Amino acid sequence: MASTDPTVRIIGNDGVIAPTEAAEPYLERAMALDEERLLGFLTDMVHTRAVDVEAANLQRQGHLGLWAPSYGQEAAQIGSARAARAQDSIFPAYREHGVALVRGVEPVDIVRMMRGVTHGGWDPAAHGNFRPYTLVIGSHTLHATGYAMGIRFDAPVTGDPERDEAVLVYFGDGATAQGDTNEAFVFASSYQTPQVFFLQNNHWAISVPVSRQSRTPLFRRADGFGMPGVQVDGNDVLAVFAVTGALLDDARAGRGPALIEALTYRIGAHTTADDPTKYRTDDELAEWTARDPILRLRRHLEQRGVGAEEFDRIDAEAAELASTLRGQVLAVQDPPRSLLFEHVYREPHPLIAAEQAWLADYEASYGESS
Amino acid sequence: MTQLPLAKALNAGLKRAMEDDPKVLLMGEDIGRLGGVFRVTDGLLATFGEQRVLDTPLAESGIVGTAIGLAIRGYRPVCEIQFDGFIWPGFDQITSQLAKLTNRLEGRERFPIVIRVPFGGHIGSIEHHSESPETYFAHTPGLRVVTPSTPNDGYWMIQQAIRSDDPVIFFEPKSRYWPKGEVDLESPPVGLHVSRVVRTGTDATLIGYGPMVSVLLAAAEIAAGEGRSLEVVDLRSLSPIDWGPVVASVEKTGRAVVAHEAPGFLGMGAEIAAGISERAFYSLEAPVLRVAGFDAPYPPAKLEKLYLPDADRVLDAVDRTLAY
Known part of the structure; x- marks a missing residue:
């Protein structure tokens, strides 16, 4: 007896469109994405990875105190970030480098905290309402919820999705065990906030597997708080985009908060300070490396007829971005x-x-x- | 001038702050329909509605954490923590987030949040309902910590705290909620972070705050009957400390006794004693003495009289300082 796959997936690992049953409500949104839009997503994802890899290198070379790699989580981050609208506010944890880039944060500003020159890094008001990174796990979920309560108290919903605001808050599987995250669910549900909780389940909270955080699939926890919960293939950028967009628009329209669990994997270390070989197997890593979100989107675009020169152009841009970042980081001055x-x-x-x-x-x- | 108890003076101060600024909102457990367990917010839900007086879910971290989000949105939340001993679930949000966010954002945003905390003993209550946790907050950079000792100060200081662009931890001496005092509804006595001489004297200086001020005044009255002239300073602000009146008084009297309900070890009294010794060393005729709660958990109600510093214990310290 096979149970229905609860996961929203639209393109398979081979790049072929093969929606799961759960994807049905989101298909129209995903299918409306044209080639140009998808190339934009690929560009974001490749840029994110280039910045991430360069930052990790800079750390290894002694130019940064620490780095928290986003490698492997690009589809989850870019799909969700691109689904947010300009007026939305975004509360990241500290690994959302792709989201930061989408909201207009300069790579060097993401890295400055890790170079020890600031605890912040950018002005949220000037960078797509992208809040500063918050390092205490789960703390910011409450800030996001309070902000979303404020949106509700400020003005009634207009019904115009281009004007009504929503909040998107990122956290990981580890954060789901924190009291603050659960209190945020309670307050959000109680006040019916315009808010989407975006859980990147990357399977590891430093060295502790998600099975220690939860014995039930995390998206199902939403039921207990009285809000919708959707599980999405976090390495499928189309699925992530469509689900996040739909739930953000529901939230902004006054239909309350929702939880998205994006299944993905942290290919890199938790931070440059840890050693994943001590706690996870090579087989597991290989299994997830084979599901690389960038390669999946690239295969899909190849099937749509996008030529190699496009990919080469994007790769060259990304290399340039990384090189610029290196120069900027080395030029960062100590704070006054x-x-x-x-x-x-x-x-x-x-x-x-x-x-x-x-x-x-x-x-x-x-x-x-x- | 009008006669009000502290609880009603705070209520009037909150109401006026909410009338003055539509961004001020109240949040906490049982503060709406019930009007708070001490009735400090009584009637405000009916006046201002449920988007400005929030009966929140029962979760202190949630209250403080969502207040931070509301502040980012431009609101000026006033949170009520129901009892002193219930603040700890919110401690992380207060000390790791609220206290540091202005600094983290390098001044780009403001976090004008007031956290009201009924504190102290004398009410014969069960565990967790009579504590004095002020030192934890005064020790934390980024927070301001104040406590009124009279209805007039309550009325004005709550409004001043709400107008502050910095987070303020506002300790309300619950033993003083009910006695009436004069409230001047026209003009504030002094600023939020000003300490004051509330009784003049020449032989020794008694220093306290919140619930202890009335005890110190009673002690000074008894001492006067014995021919001793004691000056009493109400700190009012625990962070920052306004040293001027404290130092001026000690320079005059040469002797100081500092008192609080909180345990003595590493308490506010330690900071006051150190600060006086640094600032007025050559005026001192005796070491600064501390009178404090014992370094034991707050006891069951039948023992709280034994635990809490009273006028006799203050006068015992006065005897000792005068014996030098």
Whole structure:
């Protein structure tokens, strides 16, 4: 007795359109994507990987303190990011480099945090409402939900998807065990926020497999919170785009929050500080490497008749992007010393002022002969 | 001037802040229909509606975390934590997120969130309902921590806290919710982060805040009957500390006793004692003495009188400082 595959998949690993039954509600959205749009997705994905690989190299060469690779998760990130509309707000965890690029964050700004010059990196208002990375697992899901509550309190839904706002919040399988994430589900459902929870199940929370986080498929948890839950093949960019777009539009139209579980895989390490060979098998890695999301989309485009010169052009652009990033990273200056004190508070604070003055005096005293 | 208890003065202050700024909203457990377990938000749901007075799900991290999102959206949330001992599920959002977000965003955004916390003992309650956790928050960069000791301060300080563009942890002395005091509805006494001499004297300085101020004033009254003149300073703000009045008083009296309900070890009293010794060392005739709750978990109600510093214990410290 074969149960129905619950996963939304539109193109198979061979690039051929072969929708699962679960994909039916999303097919129209996916099929509306023309070749130019899909080439755009491929460009985003290849760029993301190039930036990611270059950043990991920069870390290995001592130019960054740390890097959290996104390698392998490009379809999940680009498909969902491209489904968001300009007016939407996006709350990432810290591995959403592809989403950052789509929302207009410069690669060097993504990397600056990892070079130790900032805890932030960019102005969300000037970068597609893309919030700063949040490193404490699950914390930002509540911020996203509060923001979405604010959207609801601000103004009634107009019914125009080009105007009504929604929130897209990213997190991983590890975050599903956190209290904050579950509280975010409760608040979102309770206040019927215009919000999509985008769970990238990359199967590993550092060294702990998803089976330790959950004994039930994660998308099914949505039922318990009273919201729709959809599982999507996270390495199928068409499926991810269609599902995210549909649920974001439902949310912005006032139909409440939803949870998407995108099945994908973290091909790289959790961060450059860990060693995946200690906790997962070569076979598992090989199995997922064979499902590479970029190759899948490329096969699909080849079947549509896209020629090799297009792919070569995209690859060359990506190489150029990586090279530019390298140059920019090496040129990043240390932050001004005033950064230590400047933004602790917005309003004057006597203790901060006194400590800043003390440090200036202390440093000035270096030059005095004893 | 009007006579109000602190709880009603806070209610009036919240109402006025909400009238002044449509972006101010209240959120917490049981604050709407019930009006809060101490009735501080009584009637505000009826006045302002459920988009501005939110009976939230029962989850403190959720309350603080969604308040942060609402602040990003441009709101000025005022969160109520039902009791001092229930703040810990929200501690991570307060200290890891709220306290650091202004800094993380390098000043690009503001996080004008007030977290109201009824605190302290004297109410004969069960475990987790009488704690004094102020040090944890005063120790955290990025937060401001204040506590009113009178209805007038309550009325004005809550409005000042709501107007602050920085996060403010607002501790309300629950033992002072009910006694009435004069409230001047026209003009604020002083700024939010100003400490004040509330009784003048010449022999020693008593320093406290929140629920302890009335105890210190009672101690000073008893001492006056014995021919001793004690000055009392109400800190009002625990972060930042307004050292001016504290130091000026100690320079005058040469002696200081600092008191709080919280455990003494690494408490506010330690910071006050260190700060005085750094700033007024040559004026001191005696070491700064601390009178505090014991370094034990808050006891069952039948023992709280033994646990809490009272006027006698304060006067015992006064005897000791005068003996130097």
